[in-house]
Amino acid sequence: MAIKVLKPGLSTTVQDLGRPGYYHIGIPLSGGMDRHALAAANLLVGNAEGAAVLEAVFMGPELEFTDDTMIAVTGAELPPRLDGEPRETWSSFKVKRGQRLSFDFLKKGARAYIAVAGGIDVPVVLGSRSTYALGALGGFKGRKLEAGDELPVGATGTSVKEGRTVDEELRGLPKAMPTELRATPGLYWHRITDAAGQGFFADTWKVAPEADRIGYRFKGGKPLEFVPREPPFGAGSDPSNITDACYPYGSIQVPGGTEPIVLHRDAVSGGGYFMVGTVISADMDLIGQLQPNTPVRFVKVEMDEALAARQARAELLAKVRSSLTSSP
Amino acid sequence: MQTRFSFGGDEHIFAEVGDSMSLEAFFKSLFITNAVRDAKIKGVTEICPANASYQVKFDPDLIKPDDMLAELKRLDSAAEKSEPVIATRIIEIPVLYNDPWTHETLMRFRERHQEPDGTDLEYAARINNHDGIDAFIKAHSSAPWFVSMVGFVAGLPFLYQMVERRRQIQAPKYLRPRTDTPKLTVGHGGCFSCIYSVRGAGGYQMFGITPMPIYDPNQKIGYLRDFMCLFKPGDIVKWKPIDRLAYDAAVADVDAGRFTPVIRNVSFSLTEFNRDIDGYNRKLEGILHGN
Numbered sequence: 378m379a380i381k382v383l384k385p386g387l388s389t390t391v392q393d394l395g396r397p398g399y400y401h402i403g404i405p406l407s408g409g410m411d412r413h414a415l416a417a418a419n420l421l422v423g424n425a426e427g428a429a430v431l432e433a434v435f436m437g438p439e440l441e442f443t444d445d446t447m448i449a450v451t452g453a454e455l456p457p458r459l460d461g462e463p464r465e466t467w468s469s470f471k472v473k474r475g476q477r478l479s480f481d482f483l484k485k486g487a488r489a490y491i492a493v494a495g496g497i498d499v500p501v502v503l504g505s506r507s508t509y510a511l512g513a514l515g516g517f518k519g520r521k522l523e524a525g526d527e528l529p530v531g532a533t534g535t536s537v538k539e540g541r542t543v544d545e546e547l548r549g550l551p552k553a554m555p556t557e558l559r560a561t562p563g564l565y566w567h568r569i570t571d572a573a574g575q576g577f578f579a580d581t582w583k584v585a586p587e588a589d590r591i592g593y594r595f596k597g598g599k600p601l602e603f604v605p606r607e608p609p610f611g612a613g614s615d616p617s618n619i620t621d622a623c624y625p626y627g628s629i630q631v632p633g634g635t636e637p638i639v640l641h642r643d644a645v646s647g648g649g650y651f652m653v654g655t656v657i658s659a660d661m662d663l664i665g666q667l668q669p670n671t672p673v674r675f676v677k678v679e680m681d682e683a684l685a686a687r688q689a690r691a692e693l694l695a696k697v698r699s700s701l702t703s704s705p
Numbered sequence: 706m707q708t709r710f711s712f713g714g715d716e717h718i719f720a721e722v723g724d725s726m727s728l729e730a731f732f733k734s735l736f737i738t739n740a741v742r743d744a745k746i747k748g749v750t751e752i753c754p755a756n757a758s759y760q761v762k763f764d765p766d767l768i769k770p771d772d773m774l775a776e777l778k779r780l781d782s783a784a785e786k787s788e789p790v791i792a793t794r795i796i797e798i799p800v801l802y803n804d805p806w807t808h809e810t811l812m813r814f815r816e817r818h819q820e821p822d823g824t825d826l827e828y829a830a831r832i833n834n835h836d837g838i839d840a841f842i843k844a845h846s847s848a849p850w851f852v853s854m855v856g857f858v859a860g861l862p863f864l865y866q867m868v869e870r871r872r873q874i875q876a877p878k879y880l881r882p883r884t885d886t887p888k889l890t891v892g893h894g895g896c897f898s899c900i901y902s903v904r905g906a907g908g909y910q911m912f913g914i915t916p917m918p919i920y921d922p923n924q925k926i927g928y929l930r931d932f933m934c935l936f937k938p939g940d941i942v943k944w945k946p947i948d949r950l951a952y953d954a955a956v957a958d959v960d961a962g963r964f965t966p967v968i969r970n971v972s973f974s975l976t977e978f979n980r981d982i983d984g985y986n987r988k989l990e991g992i993l994h995g996n
Contacts, residue, residue: 400762401738401753402934403856403902502922512859512903514922514933563711564719610870611726611756611896613877620726621854621863621897623753623760625713646856647755647863649878649895655714658765680770683715687765 378444382526386438391497391516394427396505403646407507410665413549414452418492420701421449421469423537428496429506433489437480442472447494453486468542486666495531547697551663555672558660565651573601584671590643601634621649627656659686708781715765723757730757731853736784754938756853789975795941795993797967801952802842802913806887817881825910829876846944848986852936860920860934864898878908889915916955
């Protein structure tokens, strides 16, 4: 069983839940940017939650299947069509040998997840099938898909019935506008003035065009004002420079104090820019669904709120899991 | 040295050993991260030493953030008492300084540079008070460098020069980062040199290029068959200036699978190093060349 890539879309990659353990040598976690949608797509077709799927950004690919199978599309509202016939997102549907899957224009969100029963069976590299394109590592030949690629699909363990769906309230997508991203202040927070710190959380920012798997850039807020200092040896002279250090996932660096960048799953692991804080783990999935120009506010939270939000996010996936296991 | 701790969201603890770079801060970071690894703390998923700081990523479902912080503080105070001696490797890296490929690239991005009328080497030589690029290349390649951090992208080493601070090379990064850097470029920014493991964006001054791959995701290259990245923090690097003929020969050797890097095991003592820096470096060079 294989999937033939007729058109690759804008940037379609193979992703699973990622590759922990190698960040100390600059190899990031990678994996789906919206892990909730990725896991739900897999559950819909009867896969393990962390099976490899396709992550498509803004524009869907065109695919042909060499055998009968079951698939599901979750995440962004990127409406699928099978041989031209519309199909629902967040639902499992059958595909016959030789049928073609294509997509309409994106309606909402930014990243769609296409799961196929059995999972995409590219080789496991350092414990994961995820693509890390910057390092030409993992996924399909270490890169995004191209026309003519043929993706191997694993054997299916279980078969599930067509038409299983995930309720709208369990999809975990950003709701209100501006989208709120909760963050804990910290890291090099002390490098900016109190007024700048308050302004950072009060301003409405917009997603800049440079927004990808490495990081999301935001613009439109006030530039940050720094506390005066003597540059420490090794840091560089710009007030936003630090002695090159590690970057947490979700950390918000602000080069030159002007445009914040939130690092995501293909993060550069370290560098010389100061960071004001970190987006909490529960809100990382939301970032991957933001389109350019979306208004965003950073909301200051403490650790107990971050942990409660993490718990709520886990419960959301648990509900998806139980809703689907009770309907085989 | 008082370590400053901060949470990075609910999954990271960031620890700044020193806000400026020093070998003392780097050694402390290396010792603590080794101790964290040895302690096998439940819930720890990533342990990342850096130049003068480190980071631990953990799963807060398995260990409470405050308990993780308490563990790190305990290991931090133990690291203060440990003897700064490490068993490590010294690796010789051939470099073609002033090569045609980084020259082409630096000309292409000249409008992003502090000194658009010169080259990166000329600029770095002047601001570091060296009499021309030959004297600068000698200063860059005569003393060894510590791998003080691996990261940014896969397998890229940050290197810290093993000389007194007043002799350390410093250079600002480009005014705006380049969108392109040749693979295996030897660069420099702040007080750190680096080797770009892959082609891509970069902001460091470009001095030359090495024929010796340091990252191979396909693990086809002999010395990268065991692991795809060459460097670990704590490795010592000695640059060996080569000419174009030697560069071409080394590239051909890499392609034919014949290239064998010069790597020796050494023990490094920070206390002894600080007592006589030049003498200690001569000893290291002796070990590298089998003396």
